[in-house]
Amino acid sequence: MRDDEIRRHLTQMNPWWRAAVSGTSPTAWVDQHRVFRDLGRHDMGYRSPVLDDIANGPVSDQLVVLSGPRRIGKSxxxxxxxxxLCSRADVDPRQVIHVPCDGMTTQDLRRVLVLGRTLTASVDRETPTPRVWLLDEVSAILGWSAILKGARDNTDFGDDTVVATGSRWAEGEDIEGNLMAGRAGSGTxxxxxxxxxxxxxxxxATAPELGLPDRLHPAELQSGVARSALENYGFFVDDFDLAWQAYLTTGGFPRAVAEHSQLGAVTDSFIADLEAWLHRDVEPAASPESVPLLLNALATRSSSPFSVxxxxxxxxxxxxxxDLRLRRLIASHALVRCPRREAGQIVPGAQAKYYLADPILSWLPSRRRSGLPAPDMTQLTESIIGVTQARAIDVIDEGRLPHGDTIGYVRTSNDKEIDLGPVVVPTSTGAGMTVPLESKWVDHGRKSEARTISAKFDAGILATKSVLDLEGRVWAVPAPLVALMLL
Structure with missing residues (x-):
């Protein structure tokens, strides 16, 4: 892109800059913006808190790398x-620089960092004023993290707040070495x-009338606090069971949730959008039918170690x-790896389990290709409980999920499996261990699984369909309540 093209691009993508000149409201652009108009058709009021501190906090010296699957709403x-930010009295709208990076080259990005500051130079009065850079899908630019590192080390860009988003990170991109080491923002x-x-x-969002138990630390799922919370929700087990089945049918992509609430089901067009995303990021050279077949192979094998x-x-x-496609699915946030563990440690060379990261991905095969089976709800429950625990652990110990170090299954001496064995997690008093979990999505016949957990770990939880039994060392807790306590 030529400099004049970059200037035009930045001006078009930052309509709030005009407010400083025209004297209009710095948020007047919202009503005319295409993204917000499209959102209005599927908006249920849900807002992710993932960037709340950026929107409400200091506008200088922060750096955030925000990843997530396509179609999740990063833009x-x-x-x-x-x-x-534009609505804040202490922020000049010219401090906010939004840059959609699709189609840009490394040289384009270098020039954007220069021209973005030049175009907003009027905000710099007696001293340089920090900017907030919102770099959307910057992961499409090879070497982007090194460019940002150089700018942060050598220019005023180092005093700015930067949010860099991407859907799939290239394997050779050294994000940690370039951006995560050293000074990257205080307390961020x-x-x-x-x-x-x-x-x-x-x-x-869908059943606000249901009261929800408080979240607990993954190491405290069998604490006295957990017992008290669960006893209070025993009367609502059937309501949570229905909500859980709706979640397993719909998943958590905001548009899918909105379509399910408004129309009764997720539309074929959104399912097709998800397939197109995976085809682009995971199997671009393969036939279109390859994505449903691959996801079906993963979904139907999710409750057992996966033989590649x-x-x-x-x-x-x-x-x-x-192997390559599995790595790409993980890098695209569509798949979570559950390795085998012993004494909390990953067993090298052992087969792993793989869980699709959202329920709708397990429905995609049967929705997009005739003859493929609908997902099994028991397997789907195990997968989503595993994904939920992985996410909960990553919340309290940053960076573990991208490195595949959150969950793990365990084998017993008689070659049985426990879905989620204990793993080490930080607690307020030092290192702790998560509570062993076994998914048993039934209303009866759970005693053999309880004995398996008791023999291996003495205590633990069976995630059932609707049984709540807190007697003994192994509790039976409905899967939706387990998920609610975790995340």
């Missing part, structure tokens, strides 16, 4: 953050992910190709 969240959670709505967020060799043979491509 919307950035624009909502811009709106909130630097690496964040915009996830699909959790079951708690889904229930708050046998799955690759079934899918008719090599083991190396499948």
């Amino acid at each position: 919307v969240t950035l624009l909502q953050t811009a709106e909130r 959670r630097r690496w964040r992910t915009l996830y699909p709505m959790s079951f708690r967020e889904f229930t708050s 060799s046998s799955a690759a043979q079934e899918l008719s491509y090599g083991k190396g190709v499948l």
